[in-house]
């Protein structure tokens with residue numbers, strides 16, 4: 001057994017020596033811009049365009065104007081010169097291209113990242129373990145669920161799986177970017193490995209958990225690429241609203257024609273189209289999808305994978321955050337640090353009992369007990385236990401142990417669980433047990449009681465460390481109005497100590513998986529949006545129940561599959577960034593919608609007088625903006641309408657800056673900036689463009 005201990009220490013030493021950095025910052029570059037320009041043209045395809053009703057109407061208008069360029073009198077007799085029609089056509093075409101460019105640009109970063117990930121996915125050779133104990137070389141693409149594979153130092157892990165034997169240092173930078181190698185080992189919450197990562201020391205034997213094409217890396221590629229991107233309910237609602245507005249303006253413009261005819265005014269078709277495009281919400285219509293994609297992309301830049309935009313938006317409105325303790329708030333490498341016997345038991349007796357209870361326990365906790373006992377010189381005969389019945393640890397029973405072939409029953413587990421166990425076996429609880437357990441729990445440790453038959457021998461002191469910097473982050477969450485609740489399977493005293501140290505608002509102790517779900521449901525019934533972070537298989541149902549389920553990448557595959565977000569850095573406070581991004585996404589969309597609509601109102605006043613002056617020069621008094629000519633006024637408004645889209649791309653991509661403040665203040669602030677700004681900016685912009693145009697003509 002000394003071999004195991006030594007081995008683990010060496011691995012940790014080797015692990016600490018390896019320092020890895022792979023800078024993969026994805027900023028905008030020239031190839032990405034060129035690609036976005038090409039894509040802007042490809043997206044002109046009407047079948048693609050129709051998904052965006054506002055811009056589809058612009059495309060129809062562009063097409064009609066193109067026909068008018070060929071024959072100005074095609075539909076009605078017109079006074080407009082061909083040059084004017086050509087000008088309107090090109091401005092409309094650029095309006096479309098600008099909107100498409102915004103979307104393509106937002107998609108670009110994800111595509112670039114997907115390409116990088118695809119390189120990681122290159123086929124590797126896997127060493128498949130055969131039934132007869134031999135090893136066969138196969139292509140990684142041939143591996144199926146359940147296959148056993150051996151991976152040595154230096155080799156790539158061929159696909160996702162769970163370590164069933166071994167402990168190794170693993171370089172996950174291909175997936176997580178800049179992080180240093182992590183230690184993965186069989187049993188417990190740190191046993192999952194991801195295809196595309198590399199074993200850097202020692203070896204593992206893993207059981208394949210996914211079929212070809214469904215691996216984490218595959219999912220990650222289609223995610224960052226946006227292949228799975230679906231409009232969120234919010235986006236669908238806004239798109240519908242914009243489509244309705246477009247329809248209303250279309251009707252308004254159409255009814256203007258008979259009215260003008262009645263007054264003896266002839267309205268030119270190209271001008272009507274220009275007016276329509278100026279009035280319908282093209283700014284937000286052109287930027288809407290870019291805002292959503294960029295929001296998802298910002299989350300990715302924080303090393304969080306969001307499975308849906310809906311999850312990111314939900315994060316923006318979170319009221320309650322429920323966190324798992326071990327592995328989320330603490331590092332999760334709970335290690336045995338002391339064996340404390342109850343009165344009447346000697347330390348060696350207790351050490352042996354603890355060792356016996358753990359020899360077949362494959363969880364990190366179990367192995368740490370064996371390690372400590374070996375370190376303290378306790379020897380044991382392996383063959384005595386190989387035929388014993390193993391009682392595996394479950395989150396339900398909160399116990400583990402062995403039934404030896406001679407009938408001896410050995411158990412260890414949560415103190416209350418062991419107390420119940422020995423009582424049911426007809427034993428009694430030693431008088432000093434609670435005192436020992438309390439002492440450990442008050443120090444933030446986890447006490448594990450050990451029993452043989454119906455006799456309790458003592459307590460194992462499991463130590464864990466709270467991750468640094470949590471208190472400040474939870475305080476920030478409190479300032480944002482988010483309540484944090486720690487939910488743990490551990491006893492109330494340990495929970496209270498860790499809760500205090502981490503600075504969470506509340507805690508729930510002795511929670512079984514169903515209690516975690518119940519806690520979430522209770523909050524949801526009060527109308528709250530709930531986020532949950534966790535790493536264990538027992539957290540998976542709760543992660544699925546929560547509105548935002550954030551799994552730690554260090555955690556089990558089950559947790560990662562149930563969650564709708566995965567933090568590649570395994571930092572529970574990352575949710576804070578995701579919340580900010582979610583809020584920022586909602587605010588950005590709201591701000592640009594406000595800006596777009598108030599812009600359109602302003603353009604209305606710039607363009608309507610011009611239209612009527614065009615038909616009735618005696619209305620010159622209406623020309624309050626003193627634009628050089630009616631045609632120049634219309635073209636200026638239309639040019640402004642087009643170039644405002646690329647000008648706003650940076651805001652759409654970066655997001656409106658979010659500062660924690662009350663929702664009402666935020667709303668009134670944004671309505672002021674983007675509403676009032678939206679009215680003023682077009683007047684200035686159109687006047688400037690008109691000055692330039694009249695200078696040119």
Ligand SMILES: Nc1ncnc2c1ncn2[C@@H]1O[C@H](COP(=O)(O)OP(=O)(O)OP(=O)(O)O)[C@@H](O)[C@H]1O
Pocket residue numbers: 323324325326327361363365366393394395398399400412413414415446447448487488489490491511512536538
């Ligand atoms: N290997 C083990 N053998 C016996 N008992 C264990 C073992 N590991 C943990 N326990 C006991 O079971 C309790 C629940 O453990 P578990 O790791 O499932 O907690 P949890 O529900 O995931 O909560 P958290 O991760 O927040 O601590 C622990 O507090 C401990 O008392």
Ligand SMILES: [K+]
Pocket residue numbers: 277278279280281282283600641
């Ligand atoms: K518009």
Ligand SMILES: [Mg+2]
Pocket residue numbers: 189324325326327535536
């Ligand atoms: Mg856990």
